[in-house]
Amino acid sequence: MTTNTVTETSAVTLAGVSKVYGRGPAAVQALDKVSLSVAPGEFTCLIGASGCGKSTMLSLVAGLDKPTAGSIAVSGRVAMMFQEPALFPWLTAGANVELALRARGVGRVERRQRTGELLDIVQLGGFGAKRPHELSGGMRQRVALARALAQDADVLLMDEPFGALDAMTRDVLHDELDRITAERNLTVLFVTHNVREAVRLGDRVVVLSSRPGRVLEEFPVEIPQPRRIDSAPVAELAGQITDRLREEMSRHGE
Amino acid sequence: MASNDSWVADGAAPAGTALAGLDALDLAGRPGGGRWRLALRLWNAFWPKVLAIGLVLGVWELVTLSGYKKEIFPGTGPTLADLWDQAKTGTLWEAIGNTLQSAVIGFAVAIVIGCLIGGLVSRIYVLRAAVGSLITGLQTMPSIAWVPFAALLFGNNASAILFLVVLGAAPSIANGLITGVDYTSPLLLKAGATMGLRGLSLWRHLILPASLPVFVAGLKQGWAFAWRSLMAGELLVLVFNHPTLGELLNNDQSLSDLQGATAIMIVIFIIGIFVDGLFGAADKSIRQRWGLA
Numbered sequence: 001m002t003t004n005t006v007t008e009t010s011a012v013t014l015a016g017v018s019k020v021y022g023r024g025p026a027a028v029q030a031l032d033k034v035s036l037s038v039a040p041g042e043f044t045c046l047i048g049a050s051g052c053g054k055s056t057m058l059s060l061v062a063g064l065d066k067p068t069a070g071s072i073a074v075s076g077r078v079a080m081m082f083q084e085p086a087l088f089p090w091l092t093a094g095a096n097v098e099l100a101l102r103a104r105g106v107g108r109v110e111r112r113q114r115t116g117e118l119l120d121i122v123q124l125g126g127f128g129a130k131r132p133h134e135l136s137g138g139m140r141q142r143v144a145l146a147r148a149l150a151q152d153a154d155v156l157l158m159d160e161p162f163g164a165l166d167a168m169t170r171d172v173l174h175d176e177l178d179r180i181t182a183e184r185n186l187t188v189l190f191v192t193h194n195v196r197e198a199v200r201l202g203d204r205v206v207v208l209s210s211r212p213g214r215v216l217e218e219f220p221v222e223i224p225q226p227r228r229i230d231s232a233p234v235a236e237l238a239g240q241i242t243d244r245l246r247e248e249m250s251r252h253g254e
Numbered sequence: 255m256a257s258n259d260s261w262v263a264d265g266a267a268p269a270g271t272a273l274a275g276l277d278a279l280d281l282a283g284r285p286g287g288g289r290w291r292l293a294l295r296l297w298n299a300f301w302p303k304v305l306a307i308g309l310v311l312g313v314w315e316l317v318t319l320s321g322y323k324k325e326i327f328p329g330t331g332p333t334l335a336d337l338w339d340q341a342k343t344g345t346l347w348e349a350i351g352n353t354l355q356s357a358v359i360g361f362a363v364a365i366v367i368g369c370l371i372g373g374l375v376s377r378i379y380v381l382r383a384a385v386g387s388l389i390t391g392l393q394t395m396p397s398i399a400w401v402p403f404a405a406l407l408f409g410n411n412a413s414a415i416l417f418l419v420v421l422g423a424a425p426s427i428a429n430g431l432i433t434g435v436d437y438t439s440p441l442l443l444k445a446g447a448t449m450g451l452r453g454l455s456l457w458r459h460l461i462l463p464a465s466l467p468v469f470v471a472g473l474k475q476g477w478a479f480a481w482r483s484l485m486a487g488e489l490l491v492l493v494f495n496h497p498t499l500g501e502l503l504n505n506d507q508s509l510s511d512l513q514g515a516t517a518i519m520i521v522i523f524i525i526g527i528f529v530d531g532l533f534g535a536a537d538k539s540i541r542q543r544w545g546l547a
Binding site for chain 2: 062064078079084086088089090091099100104133147151157
């Protein structure tokens with residue numbers, strides 16, 4: 001959304017970011033001195049137990065909320081996708097995408113043309129006139145992706161976007177996300193609680209500790225693309241990461 | 255079985271087709287429209303009302319047959335005949351015209367004022383604290399209590415009646431808008447914020463459309479209050495040479511004409527149901543567009 005200081009090698013930089021909700025004895029520390037740097041075009045997955053502040057991190061990067069301490073630098077525009085498609089139910093699929101273009105001040109004629117292109121990219125050409133409730137869960141999430149792409153962002157924040165989809169639909173959307181992020185050289189911060197999904201998609205998997213959220217360990221994923229979520233190398237690395245997560249959870253007595 | 259075919263096709267389709275996965279099943283069985291469906295829908299909407307009217311007429315006829323207050327209690331037949339006679343004179347139609355005119359003008363003014371107040375109160379926090387509960391207080395105040403105030407302030411004329419209608423409807427309309435704005439989904443607001451909607455465009459493209467269903471409910475309630483206020487006003491504020499439904503009722507009371515009064519009440523009842531039906535249709539069409547119906 002906003003361009004802060006731009007570091008040459010980093011699209012998103014969090015430096016010692018802490019976030020505390022509330023005050024006094026009722027205060028909850030969601031994030032504790034999180035530092036993380038994401039290179040342009042890198043696909044980074046954030047994983048951790050619920051309540052580890054994953055979503056908080058994305059909200060902070062998106063500028064929806066301000067950190068209590070530390071600094072966040074983002075180079076370029078930011079778009080965000082949520083677990084729910086969050087489409088506007090009073091607009092058609094096409095109009096939802098078009099509104100994102102309009103919010104950026106794109107002119108009417110160009111809007112129409114770009115909306116068509118974006119719907120084609122997410123394989124929904126011909127569905128522009130449908131309303132969100134007439135589409136399936138996966139198609140709605142595709143429209144949300146098209147809307148995010150319409151914001152012409154350099155950084156795409158995704159908060160468990162496929163968490164509510166069935167496994168088959170999710171696999172298909174993984175393939176498409178691969179294709180689209182590679183084509184557009186998008187920097188992605190992807191939050192999930194599904195370890196295999198993180199390994200399937202990420203160039204790097206960042207494991208966060210439970211409340212307060214801290215960076216516990218980072219796992220580079222060196223499995224060549226295209227990957228399959230049920231392939232042996234993916235399962236193996238996912239196993240390692242799951243062990244690390246278990247260790248952390250038992251430490252918290254959860 | 256079209257959905258079945260498409261499922262098979264999608265299952266065989268290469269990855270990357272929009273309708274792949276179990277998702278395809280989600281789209282199964284969306285009904286299409288047709289002319290006979292419209293006729294069926296109209297009939298389905300129509301027959302319960304016919305049944306209700308039949309029940310009312312039946313009970314009414316039973317009371318008549320029981321001989322309760324036989325000298326003055328109007329029977330169904332004579333009352334409907336009375337209504338027919340009145341319909342043949344110009345006065346009833348003139349009264350209906352005058353009453354509906356007051357209703358429409360008063361309701362329109364109430365919408366403008368209600369939106370203005372509702373919009374300001376929902377945007378400005380201080381106003382909310384100061385005026386919010388006042389609006390609800392006004393809403394609960396019976397409009398008939400305002401009649402002396404209106405009559406003394408404006409005199410016995412149409413302005414006094416309009417004042418009552420506006421006062422009856424505006425608080426509900428304002429409250430509808432405020433509640434609608436309050437209930438705008440936080441998730442949609444987040445989505446709007448990341449899209450870069452802010453200020454006026456945030457209101458135009460997100461908050462106002464999002465609050466439309468609750469706003470329409472407020473309009474419907476506002477209309478009910480307006481209609482009651484209007485009847486109270488017309489019954490009590492008699493304007494010279496300006497026949498209204500309320501005034502006709504008042505005349506019938508003075509002449510001890512229970513049959514005539516009942517005939518007018520039927521007219522009032524029918525208008526009320528008709529307008530309620532309009533709001534119901536608006537509400538339904540919104541819910542259908544949103545996928546809530």
